[in-house]
Amino acid sequence: MQIRFSERAKCFRPSEIRNKLFDDPEIITFAAGKPEETLFPVKDVMEAAKHVLKLEGEKALQYSDTQGLREIRQMIASQRMKQAGVNVTEDDITLTSGSQQGIEFSAKIFVNEGDAIICENPSYVGAINAFKTYRPKYIGIPMDEDGMIMEELEKALIANPNARMIYTIPDFQNPTGRTMSIDRRKKLAEIGSKYQIPVIEDSPYAELIYEGVRAPAVKSFDKDGWVVMLGTFSKIFCPGLRVGWVCASEEMLQKYILAKQSSDLQCGSLDEKIIIAYMQKYNLNEHVEEIRKVYRERRDLMLECIRTYFPKEIKYTIPSGGFFIWLELKKEINAKELLLEAVKNAKVAFVPGGAFFTDSGHSNYIRLSFSFVDKEKIEMGMKRLGSLLYSHY
Numbered sequence: 067m068q069i070r071f072s073e074r075a076k077c078f079r080p081s082e083i084r085n086k087l088f089d090d091p092e093i094i095t096f097a098a099g100k101p102e103e104t105l106f107p108v109k110d111v112m113e114a115a116k117h118v119l120k121l122e123g124e125k126a127l128q129y130s131d132t133q134g135l136r137e138i139r140q141m142i143a144s145q146r147m148k149q150a151g152v153n154v155t156e157d158d159i160t161l162t163s164g165s166q167q168g169i170e171f172s173a174k175i176f177v178n179e180g181d182a183i184i185c186e187n188p189s190y191v192g193a194i195n196a197f198k199t200y201r202p203k204y205i206g207i208p209m210d211e212d213g214m215i216m217e218e219l220e221k222a223l224i225a226n227p228n229a230r231m232i233y234t235i236p237d238f239q240n241p242t243g244r245t246m247s248i249d250r251r252k253k254l255a256e257i258g259s260k261y262q263i264p265v266i267e268d269s270p271y272a273e274l275i276y277e278g279v280r281a282p283a284v285k286s287f288d289k290d291g292w293v294v295m296l297g298t299f300s301k302i303f304c305p306g307l308r309v310g311w312v313c314a315s316e317e318m319l320q321k322y323i324l325a326k327q328s329s330d331l332q333c334g335s336l337d338e339k340i341i342i343a344y345m346q347k348y349n350l351n352e353h354v355e356e357i358r359k360v361y362r363e364r365r366d367l368m369l370e371c372i373r374t375y376f377p378k379e380i381k382y383t384i385p386s387g388g389f390f391i392w393l394e395l396k397k398e399i400n401a402k403e404l405l406l407e408a409v410k411n412a413k414v415a416f417v418p419g420g421a422f423f424t425d426s427g428h429s430n431y432i433r434l435s436f437s438f439v440d441k442e443k444i445e446m447g448m449k450r451l452g453s454l455l456y457s458h459y
């Protein structure tokens with residue numbers, strides 16, 4: 067059979083972070099960037115769902131607005147966006163199926179084939195893969211402990227007039243766990259205005275902060291409407307409900323709404339209503355506070371294990387929030403080969419870092435996630451990974 071797939075379909079790539087290798091229950095996996103399931107408030111969600119169906123019956127199962135129900139957008143504006151330091155109303159927001167859809171729409175809206183997308187190097191592999199369909203050129207900007215380096219960004223913008231958007235994850239970045247400094251956030255918003263280029267701020271982890279004070283969003287420094295902020299309930303509540311949002315200036319927002327309409331009409335009405343009912347009855351901030359405690363402990367333990375069980379030469383980031391720790395191994399180690407060995411001999415998994423980069427090479431990095439594994443398994447898995455690493459040092 068010779069199926070003539072579109073050029074677009076040829077760009078689809080399976081995600082390295084959804085590897086079937088990790089499905090073996092004996093394997094302790096630090097690969098998945100998933101939230102801990104036992105933290106999902108199942109009983110409260112059940113109550114909220116029952117309430118909605120009892121109160122609204124069939125109506126709760128009907129189509130609804132493309133932009134999303136007004137009430138949930140009001141809640142997002144007055145709670146989630148306000149906490150990010152962004153003063154907007156429900157009219158500045160449209161819902162998406164997780165922030166992933168907002169990522170994909172951004173390329174759909176702003177990028178033609180051959181245009182350049184600028185992002186941190188490394189960046190979220192799910193975004194790099196989603197953008198690929200639009201056949202862009204990638205320009206990766208180096209980072210340091212304070213996130214994307216703004217001087218490098220400006221150089222890239224000057225050298226590449228065909229750059230059409232900047233994609234950034236300023237809070238506890240996936241994969242490095244790094245956070246952009248406040249000065250750079252201000253500068254990035256200014257750069258968006260100066261070069262008249264959309265800055266897509268993807269911020270799914272910002273509320274999962276384990277120490278210090280949350281930095282205001284890049285969007286909070288946006289004077290002329292060049293920053294588009296993507297948010298989501300996935301990491302702070304339940305990813306299975308697939309509700310995220312885009313906050314953008316009017317002309318851009320209209321394009322996102324039309325992209326949503328032509329793609330899948332709307333988010334699930336029932337999903338939206340369950341979130342509304344949950345937020346009316348319970349306090350989402352209290353839930354976030356509770357889950358932060360668990361993730362903070364896991365992060366602390368994983369860092370402790372790196373210090374105890376790993377060769378001292380290995381460099382690693384210390385994230386103050388989010389799900390990820392990023393490791394730089396010695397150059398001679400190929401993390402993809404190491405993964406095969408880890409799965410087979412040590413029954414432990416991670417994500418090799420190469421796929422997060424916009425250019426080739428970088429085979430000596432790995433991403434570890436501490437969100438999805440309990441403390442006992444973190445200790446056990448890290449010990450196993452440590453002895454495997456020692457055999458290479």
Ligand SMILES: Cc1ncc(COP(=O)(O)O)c(C=O)c1O
Nearest residue numbers: 099164165166190240298300310
């Ligand atoms: C940086 C980043 N953006 C977006 C997403 C997608 O999240 P959602 O479930 O909201 O689509 C993820 C998920 O891992 C992520 O790490």
